[in-house]
Amino acid sequence: MTTSNTTSSTNTSSSLDFGFGEVETELRDVARRFLGDQFPITTLRELVASDPEAVYLRGEPTSWDKQLWTQIVDMGWTGLAVPEAAGGTPVAMAGLAAVVEETGFHALPSPLTSTINASLVLNSCEPDAARPWLEAIASGTTATIATTDDTGSWQAAHCTVKATPDGDGYRLDGVTAFVQDAAKADLFVVLCQTDTSHIVAVVRADAEGLTVAPNHIHDLTRDQATLHFDSLLVEANAVVSTNGVAAIEAAWPGVLVMAAADLCGVAEWLLQTTTEYATNRVQFDHPIGFFQAVKHPIVNVTIDIARARSLLYHAASLVDSNPATALAAARMAKSAASDAASFAADRTVQLHGGIGFTWEHDAHIYFKRAMHGQALYGGGQYQRQQLANTLIGPIS
């Protein structure tokens, strides 16, 4: 996030410490303490996993802790990706990654990541047009991005929301899908195609002509929706970019970094939980961690997470210091984090034996968040496919 370079404590040396300086360290430590105190696993379970039938059979929306969210806003986390000019207190991308990693570790249901993603996109739109919206975000308005068609293509150019000029604004028609935390968002940052190009428009959740159709998903800690636009009017002041694809693509490395950070946090919880279980659960007269069939997979999970976290902070630092190379690094981080999280989830359920397979244990909450997160913006193999074109060159 280029804006952070003006204020990050560490931009100059970012290639040595990933831009993770004192400010970022302090921020991460606060986040870790705060969530540890305010959002223990028991609270999570109570909040999202108290009644399986409610969510899965009756399709009721999973709840999130709005009171906790207010505290998060008060701590200024929603301003961390907002330039000072818009009332934010930006930190290095590595600092954002660390906070998001902590929310992943606590499987926190919240619009934080989505709101950060919206800020990242707005940061790469026209500054004057974007500023008021960024100011709103800095002061607690929630937001999320809507860039994906209903086949789940991650190519911005595939967007299927049509924008037709109307006065000095536009009318929007069409569909965009896989919108994260839609039920928690006040604003949608929407990529739309015009006859000649693409625009980015900001749409209020209560706008006329917008239907938010919630998806029925496995993940208990997120919500996801499909947005239907029916001749929805966008005023000129809500058009924040007239070069939409470029704006989305400029923000994309940051979006991938946030997704990877969440997965690293999720994987870390799975690892620590499984390690503890393997240390205490006795079978065949030994704690099961005694057996290499348990110990070695846990070590492999550790190695995968270590790799993913290193690539994560490396990518984060490049978003700040060397945007040209950030996309490849971010894809590596997302690929490694997706694979680490799904392997960690897999081994967690397997090594917990019967109990991990039941609703009585919390593993399923993280298993589903990992499964959801690895699919978002493309899983490990998808990222590698994109990387191959950079690394090896296109197929002749």
Place this chain on the structure above:
Amino acid sequence: MTTSNTTSSTNTSSSLDFGFGEVETELRDVARRFLGDQFPITTLRELVASDPEAVYLRGEPTSWDKQLWTQIVDMGWTGLAVPEAAGGTPVAMAGLAAVVEETGFHALPSPLTSTINASLVLNSCEPDAARPWLEAIASGTTATIATTDDTGSWQAAHCTVKATPDGDGYRLDGVTAFVQDAAKADLFVVLCQTDTSHIVAVVRADAEGLTVAPNHIHDLTRDQATLHFDSLLVEANAVVSTNGVAAIEAAWPGVLVMAAADLCGVAEWLLQTTTEYATNRVQFDHPIGFFQAVKHPIVNVTIDIARARSLLYHAASLVDSNPATALAAARMAKSAASDAASFAADRTVQLHGGIGFTWEHDAHIYFKRAMHGQALYGGGQYQRQQLANTLIGPIS
């Protein structure tokens, strides 16, 4: 091998017992006893691994036991793929596979597989033209096939030996590479392209205009060469097919089955050797097989070999009973056997620790035979790529 249906004890029920009837069982048991008695591991080591510098630095050809080969011919193994009409005593393809599996288990340096491959190709050429050559093979003449260009393409149509009509015969020019057991072969069964089509020609090892350039290879139990043809004259009676690509492709399932059988035998030796070592070698106060980091990989090797052998005999039975479906089954067998053998070789060296890494142990002989065999006619992934076109259909 269709010819075997007339005599195999088992053609009618081949789908139930893979065509592996009494004749084939007896044959396999004889082969197992014979090689066990006549070709113990000590003999193998003495024969091919007594002097590393001779082979690798001075590039001397590895030796093979011609006296043992005479006994093999006397036992009629070279006639097993030859029709009765040509003096052979054909058995079901599963019987051939079993014999070749035994030679793989003993890492036998011999032209048996190559000679069988030559018979398979000749069996799918014009019967009258092929008969005299098959008769020669049945009575002990060794042969091998030469169908591959010097890039190692396994597509028969890519062959780069040019055949120009000359009288009622042809003149051959060009190169064919990766010819197996070339130094042991009396005859080469060569695929050549004419202006209009492809022919299969039989060329004597001592023919004028033929240069056999031996390759310098890792495998101590095989030899491999590149053949150079310089206006070599092929008499009419040596032209055994004027529909060369079809002849090669008809024989190919059998060729893949033989390659898979050899790999299954090699993998089986690696498994048994490693299992024995894991049972006896004591470390950390236990036989190392006590540790799951040793035990479970060995079990996985066992599972892979079991799969490969089942697919092998299934494919063999289809070559006899249902040629139309044999190619896909043979590719599955070759893919599974290639992967099983290279995994078995990998774990054998790793689990033997230091000793398996040295020349003092025999593992390297099998490691190299596995490495060579998995590459021949395409490894696991190559076979799967071909299978995808059958199973899923071509890429749109």
Place this chain on the structure above:
Amino acid sequence: MKEQTLTADQADFQRYVRQWIEDNRPPAPPSRLPISALEVTNQAQHDYLQQWQGQAYEAGLIGCDYPTEYGGGGREGCQRIANRELSRAGVPYFLNIIGLGMAAPTILVHGTHEQKTEFIPGALSGEDVWCQGFSEPDAGSDLANQRTRAVRDGDQWIVNGHKVWTSHGHFAKWMILIARTSQDHKYEGLSYFLCPIAGHEGVTVRPLVKMTGESGFNEITFDDVVVPHANLLGGEGNGWAVAMTTLSSERGATEGAGSSGTNPRLTVQKLVDLARSTMRDGRPASDDPVIRDAIVQHAIIAEGLNQNAKRSKVAALTSHPMRVPLRSKVTSSEFRQSAARLGVEIAGPLSTLYKNDPNAPDAGHWPLAYMNSYGSTIAAGTSEVQRNILGERVLGLPKSK
């Protein structure tokens, strides 16, 4: 993949089955059926499926290869034909999956004439629903580590203990139960009982919720439960051997259920169809060679499972020291798991959708199948323990404990 050659009788039977299914397609179920019979929990679906199984049984589509004297069809090699036709027709699976796939085959092998006569027909017709009592909370992965005790008392046994993972426990009339009848030997101390469940005194059934949010399995406690000696299967102390028969029939079971989720070949076909119908950045996933390679890897494993089963019946080709694992639980359960995981990856963002979402591919099969697959890699001896058993009993490696 290819057909196997049929005898004349088998061909006739195939025609008959096709015709019968055409004429007797059941009506739509009362509500959307779960992915396999094991997840069925509501009474209306239970009754619907039980009735459908009864019909199919009367028509001779179930138990085709069982002797007629035990309520079977007395045919040969016909069940796989019926199963294939049922799968192809996409009709509902049968309810009594444990009875069909585990209880009946085991009783056929180890039962007395009386036991076969009493238990097999009801298991085939679905009138008697069965459940499995192998797993225990403290036994964990170790199937032989049974704590549930049965003590002989005259011509009956008194059972006390605690079982988990018991699918259909809430419907079941009978349970195949392993209990410890002697403390002196680990394996030889086990016996195998056919134990009454529904309404039987001392039996308490408590439903458990799975990670998917579905119920469908239970824990069952036994408090001085009386089982007649006549219900001991295979003789006292032979429980382990009898249980091995049951576990080796497990694949047959899932196939018999006609659920495309569990027949390896059909699973591969399902993956192919999914890849064809899923778009990735505007192109079908089936055009992506990495996905093609992964699918073919599974096709090879699937074919391997089928050919392993076939080869295990060819004595001359099973003389190798490692013939036993060919039919082992570990390969088929891990195949199901990795195939389901691959399905989740192919589905991409669509894999986030629960089965009730109208856009969920294959009615939400893949993520649910993936999560449920841990049932098969954990229950009745985890894959880790299976590998110990294979290593120790098949390869003769030293014991890991």
Place this chain on the structure above:
Amino acid sequence: MKEQTLTADQADFQRYVRQWIEDNRPPAPPSRLPISALEVTNQAQHDYLQQWQGQAYEAGLIGCDYPTEYGGGGREGCQRIANRELSRAGVPYFLNIIGLGMAAPTILVHGTHEQKTEFIPGALSGEDVWCQGFSEPDAGSDLANQRTRAVRDGDQWIVNGHKVWTSHGHFAKWMILIARTSQDHKYEGLSYFLCPIAGHEGVTVRPLVKMTGESGFNEITFDDVVVPHANLLGGEGNGWAVAMTTLSSERGATEGAGSSGTNPRLTVQKLVDLARSTMRDGRPASDDPVIRDAIVQHAIIAEGLNQNAKRSKVAALTSHPMRVPLRSKVTSSEFRQSAARLGVEIAGPLSTLYKNDPNAPDAGHWPLAYMNSYGSTIAAGTSEVQRNILGERVLGLPKSK
């Protein structure tokens, strides 16, 4: 991949190195060099490489970041620059790989001023060739299970025992040696010595042949060998800790050797080049998406190794419980192995060719690198033992023995 940003000094140094290499390219070697310095066995090649290392040292391309008082360049972050330039220029590797990569860094950390002054300059210049005495025939995988004994006798130690896997043993003047100085404690009973080898009384060196057919490592027996007390490194009983320093420098070592076979990023580039130049059925292997995916998997692991090393120096990001394994031997040795295996697969039938065959791709690198890679997954604690150590010491899991 991308450059790291250089300081002005570093940029100057880089220009200097490039220029110097341009002007001082060594002549062709007497005979084709083996894949890495560890395989060098013949005297002519030894002399040639030792001379080349001496030149490069004099020019300041070796030991750039070592203090000047110990014969270094006194620079900062310059060795990786020199290494990168040396790799790019494709000049020969340096002979004294153990001295550069293991002995010198360890002595720098644990040595006394006298030891640093005496041993580091000769190791950097290549004048003193070093070998490693960690592995023993009976210790097997268990590095701490050393049988070689050193007994204190006044101001000297008497060493008796047997070491294997000692590359360069036949050239070496010195050995970094772990020996048991007490039977009472397993780890604390070890000490670390700088032991004279060449022509030293009681030392016998016997060359061994590797599976590749190459020699290059040896077994060395010690028969009442006298080592001065001044050659004890890091104090009595600290052998394990000192050895850990040595092993954690190992990657630096192999990179320092400038061998493209062992620098992860260059290995990936080598795979890309191989795929581009290898035809499969008439198309470059680099067009096959399955191979592309496999190569990128390795690129990610390679980048991970580099970034792990970098992150391990950022205290705020290593507070996690599993920071230690980041630089562990297991990841880099297994990367080398699987990358080499991938190279063998990409090469296809060409992988059958030995390096002396004119058509062998990359001068026969891949199959040899694959076989040699087992050296790194076996020697100095197999990957299996490494995983035990990581599980037990990093994660606190119970010991597996």
